[in-house]
Amino acid sequence: MAELFSKWHMNSSAHYVSIILCSRFYLLGDVDKDVAEQLGPSARDHRGRYFQDFYRLLVQNEHYEDWSHVLSTIKLSFNNYQDTIQDVLAANYPNLK
Numbered sequence: 001m002a003e004l005f006s007k008w009h010m011n012s013s014a015h016y017v018s019i020i021l022c023s024r025f026y027l028l029g030d031v032d033k034d035v036a037e038q039l040g041p042s043a044r045d046h047r048g049r050y051f052q053d054f055y056r057l058l059v060q061n062e063h064y065e066d067w068s069h070v071l072s073t074i075k076l077s078f079n080n081y082q083d084t085i086q087d088v089l090a091a092n093y094p095n096l097k
Contacts, residue, residue: 005067
């Protein structure tokens with residue numbers, strides 16, 4: 001990503017950019033009735049596994065000639081994303097792994 005932003009800067013080009021992290025986490029183990037009701041029937045895949053989708057909006061319609069100041073924030077968000085989701089899952093579903 002840094003290389004891409006650098007090329008844009010060298011070419012004096014600028015773009016409107018949105019960066020969204022998206023993921024699906026499957027709830028492993030036995031899902032009790034309360035969790036099943038909380039998630040609802042739309043939170044099951046074709047194999048019957050319960051899941052929860054997550055997203056994190058990092059950048060929305062931003063326009064910069066030089067993106068270097070944003071890269072550290074993007075990198076930090078990438079590095080913390082999975083831990084943040086696991087914390088949310090552990091808080092909401094303590095009996096699941």
